[in-house]
Amino acid sequence: MATIIQTEHLKYAYPADEGEKRTFALRGVDLRIEKGSFVVILGHNGSGKSTLAKTFNGVLLPVGGKVYVEGMDTLDEQLLLAIRQRVGMVFQNPDNQIVANVVEEDVAFAPENLGIPSEEIRRRVDEALRAVGMEEFVRHAPHLLSGGQKQRIAIAGVIAMEPECIVLDEATAMLDPVGRREVLSTIHRLNRDKGITVVLITHHMNEAEEADRVLVMDDGRLVMDGAPREVFTHVDALRSMGLTVPDTVDLLDRLRRDGLDVPLDALRVEACVDAVFTALKKN
Numbered sequence: 040m041a042t043i044i045q046t047e048h049l050k051y052a053y054p055a056d057e058g059e060k061r062t063f064a065l066r067g068v069d070l071r072i073e074k075g076s077f078v079v080i081l082g083h084n085g086s087g088k089s090t091l092a093k094t095f096n097g098v099l100l101p102v103g104g105k106v107y108v109e110g111m112d113t114l115d116e117q118l119l120l121a122i123r124q125r126v127g128m129v130f131q132n133p134d135n136q137i138v139a140n141v142v143e144e145d146v147a148f149a150p151e152n153l154g155i156p157s158e159e160i161r162r163r164v165d166e167a168l169r170a171v172g173m174e175e176f177v178r179h180a181p182h183l184l185s186g187g188q189k190q191r192i193a194i195a196g197v198i199a200m201e202p203e204c205i206v207l208d209e210a211t212a213m214l215d216p217v218g219r220r221e222v223l224s225t226i227h228r229l230n231r232d233k234g235i236t237v238v239l240i241t242h243h244m245n246e247a248e249e250a251d252r253v254l255v256m257d258d259g260r261l262v263m264d265g266a267p268r269e270v271f272t273h274v275d276a277l278r279s280m281g282l283t284v285p286d287t288v289d290l291l292d293r294l295r296r297d298g299l300d301v302p303l304d305a306l307r308v309e310a311c312v313d314a315v316f317t318a319l320k321k322n
């Protein structure tokens with residue numbers, strides 16, 4: 040599989056105040072994200088997730104090591120525009136991402152800035168709104184939409200850039216359960232149908248269950264990297280980092296401690312039910 044994003048010994052420190060020592064927010068991160076994959080990044084507050092995400096499209100530049108986007112070095116200023124077209128970002132607060140008073144103008148904003156011809160922009164805006172299921176809202180006022188709808192408009196704005204990869208930094212954190220479900224199913228569909236690589240930063244463990252891969256950050260380091268059903272078996276290690284585990288794994292873990300012979304990696308509800316049922320029958 041082709042790699043879209045690669046970091047090598049990546050280090051980052053925010054500029055320090057006068058007389059203060061710089062502390063590293065990223066302390067040497069090596070990772071590779073495959074094109075077309077769905078990757079979730081977990082980690083406690085302050086572990087470096089947002090900092091890492093911002094290095095993926097050159098918003099933050101390494102102070103040590105490298106970030107490559109499709110082989111392009113983010114430290115090469117001449118490549119920054121091309122890099123930003125390939126990796127789009129969606130942030131937490133939907134209200135901060137609205138730039139226009141009409142949905143279609145909002146979605147057209149970024150491609151217009153790239154100097155793309157207007158017929159092409161029309162096509163991209165229509166396609167992007169269709170992709171997020173918001174085509175009926177083309178002439179609506181974005182600020183009157185629900186949180187989930189606003190985030191889908193923000194995602195459409197990124198899609199209109201025709202990126203290879205979308206990074207969502209806690210993009211569901213401010214949404215109600217309905218809005219979260221809307222946004223999640225939208226990005227899963229974009230990943231499945233359009234092959235767009237998705238990097239999803241979240242505090243919701245259940246959002247990680249469907250990922251191809253889960254990365255766990257702790258204190259500026261990448262400390263776990265694997266398939267969800269593998270990563271979530273490290274219950275004690277995750278808890279010691281201040282993280283929870285999905286409800287299914289939590290239940291299986293407690294049953295194991297009570298002596299029931301169930302596996303820890305039955306992550307999906309159906310698999311978990313089967314595992315418990317089988318173990319009880321054996322008893």
Ligand SMILES: Nc1ncnc2c1ncn2[C@@H]1O[C@H](COP(=O)(O)OP(=O)(O)OP(=O)(O)O)[C@@H](O)[C@H]1O
Nearest residue numbers: 053054063064082083084085086087088089090091
């Ligand atoms: N603009 C900034 N200036 C100085 N230090 C910062 C800045 N942004 C983040 N930091 C520090 O960098 C470290 C990593 O922060 P980062 O925001 O990347 O973590 P995070 O995992 O995204 O946390 P959260 O879950 O709270 O969003 C923290 O110690 C944080 O205090």
Ligand SMILES: [Mg+2]
Nearest residue numbers: 088089090208
């Ligand atoms: Mg963050």
